[in-house]
Amino acid sequence: MTGDETRPRIRHNDYSPLTPAPIGRWRPELPVSVIIPAHGGQHRLDLALASLAAQTYPAHLTEVVIVDDGSSPPLRLPEIRPENTRMIATTNGWGPGHAFNTGVAATEGTVVQRLDADMVVHREHLEALLRWHHLTDYLVTIGAKRFIEEPPVTAAEVHQAVAGGTLKRLFDPDKAIPSTTEMTILRLDGLRSSKNPYHVCTGPTLSLYRTLFREIGGFDQEVQRGEDTELGYRLAQAGAVFVPDLEARAVHLGLPAQRRDRGATVRAVEPYLAHRVPLRRDLRKERGRRWRVPYVEVVLRVAEAGERETRAAVNAALDGTLPDVAVTLVAPWSALPTGRHSVLEAPGFDLRMIREGFHDDPRVRLAEDVTPSAAPVPFRYSGPVDVPPAPATLERMVKALLDERLGLLVVDFPDGRTATLERTEAVGRARLLAAPGEPLADVIHQTHGVRHSPAGDFWPSLAGRPAVTPAPSQAPASGGRPLDGRSSGASPSETGRSQPAESRPGSQPESRPGSGSELRASTALSAETRSAMAGLTQAWTPGGARRERSWIRRVRTALRSRYL
Known part of the structure; x- marks a missing residue:
C-alpha cells in the first residue's frame, strides 16, 4: 500500500475523527468476501449461512466461501444460503489460519470478512462493519458476540428471525454470556484508549481490506491456537487501526473454550504467542531463551x-x-x-x-x-x-x-x-x-x-x-x-562538521595501537596518510582490485614514517 494524503491521520487507536454512516441510511459500494473456515458441525454451519442469507448488506456485493478444512464426512451446501455461496476444500495444510488463507486466494472482494462456522449474526452485522471500510482502507473492524448454549432451532427459523429482527426470541439474551472481548472494548472506550488494541482482534468475526491482509502475509499457518491474536499483532505493526462495532451483533453457538478447560486453552496458546508476539513480555520470563521474533x-x-x-x-x-x-x-x-x-x-x-x-x-x-x-x-x-x-x-x-x-x-x-x-x-x-x-x-x-x-x-x-x-x-x-x-x-x-576525536562521545584520549578506530580517532595524521587511506577506501569498491596493492603500499609507507 502506498501513502495517500486523503487518508485520515489517526493518532494511536483513537478513531474518533471517523464518523460512520447510520445503518440503513447510506449506499454501500465495496464488494466483500465472507470466508468461513469450517471443520465439521454441519448443523451449526447451516444456521450461520441462514443468518447470512438475511443480511441488509446488498447481496450483489457479497460472496460467501466456506472452506472445508478436512471435515469427515465432507460438508455440504444447505438449501438456505446467500445467493453467491460456494464450497472449497483446503489442500497442503490444515487449521483455521490455513483455511482462511485458502479462502482469500479463491475470492476477489475488496474487503475480506472472517466468520466462524458457529456464528449466527444479526441482520445488520455485515453492514455495521463494512460502513467503516468505506471511510478508509487501513482499519480492522471487529464485531460483537455473545455465547449461548445451542437451542433446538432450524435454519428456516433462524433465517426468518434474522430477516424480521427478532433473533432474540430464538436466543434468549438473558442466558447469553458476554465475551471478555466485549467487556474489554467497553472498558477502553471502544479501544480508543487501548495501548495494544490487537489483543481483542479475535477471529470469530472481523474484516479488513484485502490489500492490508496480503501486505502482512496473511495468517501464519503454523499457528494452530491464537492465530487471530498473532495476526492482529502483525496488523498493528503495519499501522492498522482497530475499530470494534458493537452494533455488529452475533451469537456464538456453544460456550467459550475457556469455560470447558481454561488451563489447557491458555497453555495451548502461550508457546505460539511467546515466539511471535514480543510485546507479551509475561510470556518471556526466561532470560536465557532465544525467541523467533526479537524485542x-x-x-x-x-x-x-x-x-x-x-x-x-x-x-x-x-x-x-x-x-x-x-x-x-x-x-x-x-x-x-x-x-x-x-x-x-x-x-x-x-x-x-x-x-x-x-x-x-x-x-x-x-x-x-x-x-x-x-x-x-x-x-x-x-x-x-x-x-x-x-x-x-x-x-x-x-x-x-x-x-x-x-x-x-x-x-x-x-x-x-x-x-x-x-x-x-x-x-x-x-x-x-x-x-x-x-x-x-x-x-x-x-x-x-x-x-x-x-x-x-x-x-x-x-x-x-x-x-x-x-x-x-x-x-x-x-x-x-x-x-x-x-x-x-x-x-x-x-554531516559537514569537524570534531576532534576527544570531543566525540565514547572516544578515548589515546588510541590503542592496533585498534580498528586508531587512524580515524587520530587528528594528527599527515595529509599523505589521509590521502592514501582515501584511495584505499576507493579500492574497496567493485572494480578497484587493480589499484589495491599500490594503495596498500602507500598506506604502509605513510604509517611507517609516522609511527616508526
Missing part, C-alpha cells in the same frame, strides 16, 4: 568501521540489561572479494573479519541495506558504531518510548550525531499515510509523537554534556536513515 533490532552501519569497534558495539547490544535483542550489520558484503584472494592484503580486511566473526551467530544478521520496517520486531535502534549502548541504554529507551507512547525517540549526542529508537507500528502507520516526498517523522509526530533527548539521559557517561539537536529534517527514522536520506550516526565529516 529490539539493533542496526549498525559498519561499512567504514573497524572490526574491534564493531565487536564492541555488538557485544554491548547483546549483553545489556534488556534481553531479546538481535543485531543487523549493514555493509556492502557482496562487494568483498570472493574465490581465491590474499587473506591479508585483499580489499576490505576489517569487513571480511567482521563477516567471518558473525555470520554463524544466529543473533546477528549481515545485510546490504535496511528494510523499510522492522516488522514484526516492535522496536528498532540505530546509532553510531563507535558509541556502543551502555548496559541499560536500550532498556531505558524502550521504557521512555512506552511510557510516553511515542513513535520515535531521537537521542542527540554532543557532536551533533544521533541515535534513534523507532516504534515499528508508528513507522508502519507513517508509511501508509505519508504523501509522496513527505518525511516519515512528520507523520509519526502527528500519529504517535516524536521526542528529542540528550544522550546523557541514556548514556550515564555523557550526563551533563550539552547536546546538539539537528534540524527537524534530519530526525532519523526507519533503519537509521534520516527522513531526508542522510545516514544516522554519521561521522562529523559526513
